[in-house]
Amino acid sequence: MPYAVILSVRALVEYVYRGGSIDSGFRTTTSLQEGTKAHQAIQNNYGEHDRKEVHLSGDWEHDDLLIQLEGRCDGIIRESEGELIEEIKSTAGRLELILEDSHPVHWAQAKCYAYLYCVQEELESIRIRLTYVQVDTEQTKQFIQSLTRTELQQFMGEVILLYLPYAKFQARHAEARDRSVKELPFPYAAYRQGQRKLAGAVYKSIMERQTLFAKAPTGTGKTISTLFPSIKAIGEGHLQKLYYLTAKTITRTAAEEAFRLMRSNGLQLRSVTLTAKDKICFKEETRCQKEYCEFADGYYDRINAAVLDLLSNEQEISREVIEAYAMRHKVCPFEFSLDVSYAADAVICDYNYVFDPKVSLKRMMEEQKKQTAILIDEAHNLVDRGRDMFSATLTKYPFLQLKREFKESNALLAKAANAVNDFFIRFRKAHLESGSVVMPSCPEELAELLEPFIAAAEAELSAGNEMTAEAATILLETYFTAQTFIRTLGYYNEAYVTLAELDRNDIRLKLFCLDPSGMLRQMAKGFRSRIFFSATLSPLHYYREMLGGSPDDYVLTIPSPFRKEQLDVLLLPLSTRFRDRERTKRGIAVSLHQILQERSGNYLIFFPSYDYLNEVLELFIQYPLDVQLLVQRIGMSEEEKEAFLDAFQTNPAKPCIGFAVMGGMFSEGIDLTGDRLTGTVVVGVGLPQINIERNLIKQYFDRNGRNGFDYAYVYPGINKVLQAGGRLIRTETDHGTLLLVDDRFEQRQYEQLLPEEWKPLTRYSHF
Incomplete structure (x- = not known):
């Protein structure tokens, strides 16, 4: 049986025909968007028997390779002379500068659709119309060719022949990958508590094309528990690709390390990590213009050789690998990483590559999505990220x-x-x-x-x-x-x-997305399986709803793998409400001083805001304490962040005390194991600052039969508390003290949202 390669028409013709620079002057957004106003201006004139946005597919077999082609044709028009295939391209440039042979890739795309349609309908010949639309004037320029099915078949044979070496290269890799996956053992001697259950739920969700929401506490081993079963599904032919989506560098690194571990056990699988354009750009300014950037100039003339070189030699395609090969072949590292991602088996990237309409990977066809799983790490972050992605702001001054x-x-x-x-x-x-x-x-x-x-x-x-x-x-x-x-x-x-x-x-006008669930559901539609997981996906019903889930989706809650005696949870019932802070801040400062004397060690102390942090800090330093004091500041660089964390060492000369903010860079994705961190203090219940946007969210959910205050304030706030408190116990041998400061933790509304392993809370006697 021949090996099958699923390929979009666009990917095929771009591989064979594209050339020139990244911008070729200025590559407009309009020209790349399906269903734009320019396309609609043409399609709206179609007759009742004409069709638009028609999905076409077909197979091409060569030796032991089966290429399964698919694409979406702009229009199929019925005329007296017969049917006509139309390909529409929009441009902001001058139409008189466009000649019939200006864009071979456009003709190639149209001819591929014509061939697929001729085979499907058993036609002997067909007419092809290439229509260019000027977006400003909506004026058009058209070129028409009439081709026989035999001519189109000959054309397809020539195109496939040029693509074949790459296709065979990919097929050989896929066969080696699948063999290695079948022999791949779980990379640890034994499963941790709850780990096998999570891995099994992920595998089942992929097999049954389902969505899974999994709350898996720290220590479960979420990264390997989601990646391992997904890779097994690839090796068994159920998946072609997976996307590991995350919002933070530390979790991207964890995914890279998991792939590295499995490769050490024989896995042959290509994974690529995508880095934001402004971070990976070689130039001082990120300007994709051939006149300014030598890596953009002539990019498409060099990219195929660059991709083939990299794929022939590398499996772990990190940022450093992308940069090295991009420099060697003189290509833009960002665009290079995107091109490589379409050929990779696994992609590690930010949420926006799947969920943000402005950024999402547009070359992925629907058939490819059906064979792709998305693994969404730290999924609680996607609610507010989704609001940002689907909102838009305009200001007057520009x-x-x-x-x-x-x-x-x-x-x-x-x-x-x-x-x-x-x-x-x-x-x-x-x-x-x-x-x-x-x-x-x-x-x-x-x-x-x-x-x-x-x-x-x-x-x-x-x-x-x-x-x-x-x-x-x-x-x-x-x-x-x-x-x-x-x-x-x-x-x-x-x-x-x-x-x-x-x-x-100035004036700031914002289209504000109050509820991102509908858009998140739409952007995730079409993928074979969606796995949302986090240690703090609590309450589960809230996150399932806000992340676009449904009552039919799978849900899983894994108990903590750690023993209760590893964590001593104390409660200091002082009010941290805004109106009470002036009255209670000295009591908090004194209590912090007291607990640091009684239970010496390295501590992280989290506050809901920088202002509140500084107010308590000002009082705290009035009481002498022989410690190394570190304070999180607004806008810390990566170097400053690393220095902050490096100060937390085992058996330090002086205990290290870090003052930080909830929801900030030190409250999530930080691993300070053993005696590097022996205590954590969380001041307040984490409620977001009251402002007009949060109140609009509250009002929206109140109108829709939910508890608006919970949705806008309580649930996002308690997540920050859980994240900050979760910094403490990271391994089976860690021990420590967690102090929660706020009398509201004694209220049922808040107490029931805390993890079972934190209960019961022990009151801490203060001054």
Whole structure:
């Protein structure tokens, strides 16, 4: 039986035909988006028997290889001469500059669709129309070819022949990978408590194409428990690929280490780690223009050789590996990593590559998704991240800058920017007495003004005109911001409000996503299986709902693998409510001093805000204590963060006491094992700061039959408490003291949200 390779039409023709630079002048967002206004302008004129966005698929067998092609054709039109395949491409450039042979990749894509359709419908010939649409004017330019099925078959044979060496290379790798997976043992001598249960639930969810929500405490070994069964599913042919999604560097590192461990036991599997563009870019400024960046110039002429070189020699494709090969082949490291990710078996990346509509991996076809699992680590973080991804903000000032900057050089762009600026001025006058305005919808006038601005900005960016670096940066950033704003308007529904905040210098208009669950569900749709897991996925019903789950999804709660006697949980019942802080902060400072004397060791002390931290710290240092005191500051660099953590050592000359904030860089994903950390103090119940956005969330869920205060404040807050408290016991040999400071922990509403291993709380006597 031939080995099957599932391949999108786009991936095939781009591999064979693409060339030139990353931008080729300016590569507009419009030209890359399916279902844009330009496409619709053509498709809306189709007749009742015409079809648009038609999924086509077919097989091509060569020797021992079966290439399964699929793609989505823009249009199939029925005419008196017969049926016609249409491929639509939008551009912000000048149509007169586009010739029939300007873009071989576009013709190749259309011909592939024509071949698949001819085979499917048993046609002997077909006409192909390549239509270019100018996004500003909606004017079109068309080229038509008539080809026989035999000619199309010959064309496909030539394309496949050029792709075949790469396909065979991938097939050989897949066979070796699958053999190694079948022989792969669990990489530890024995499963930890709960670990086999979690791994089994992950495997079952993949087999049954289900979604799983798993609350697995620290010590369960979540990373290997989710990766190992997923890799087994790949080796058995149930999956082609997996995405390990995470929000933090430390959890990305844990996934890389898990793959490394399995490779040491014989696994042959390619994993790639994606790094944000601004972090991995070789240039001082991240500007993807061939005139500025030698790694963008001619990128597509060199990329196939670079990918083949890397895949031939590496299995662990980390950031360092990407950078080394990118430098060797003189290609953009970020785009290189994306190209490699489509050929990898596993991808370790941020949430946004799957969930953010602005960033998501658009080349993944629906059939490929059906054979892909997504593993979402520390899934509790995805709720607020989702709100950010699906919201959009527009401010007045950049439009005023662009009006001034292009007044002389581009009157059309200046006029379009000025129109948006004038809208904001009128808005300010209409709401002169208000610091903030909440509206159920976005003003229609603004959307109508942004469209011509986007078109004018695209035209200017495409033209390659000379401008200052500052002007280019402002124009590009404002263009993408406007694009995001318009795109977000397309999602706008009852789960959104429009929030305007006005001050003397600027106006900020935000399309605010109150409930991200619908969009998260939509973005995760199509994948074979979705595995959401975290140590603090509590309460489970809240996270299942907020992450887009349903009552039919699988849920799993794993008990803590640690013994209760490893952790001594104390309660200091002093109020940390904002109104009481002035009264109780000295008592907290004195109690901290007391417990550090009674139970000496290294401690992390977490506060709900920097202001509160500094208020208690000011009193704490008035009491002499022979310790090394560290304080988290706003905007700490990676080097400062590492120095902070490195100070926590076993048997230090002086105990190390770290003051930090809940929800910050030291409250999650930090492993200070053994005596490096012997105590943790959590001050407060972690409630987010009361503000207009949190209150809008509260009101939304109140209207929808939920407890809005819990959804907006209590549940997100208690998660911060659980994360901070979870820093303490990380292994079977750790012991320590956890002190919770707040009288609300004695209330049932909060007490029932705490882990069973923290109960019962022992009151701590103070001063």
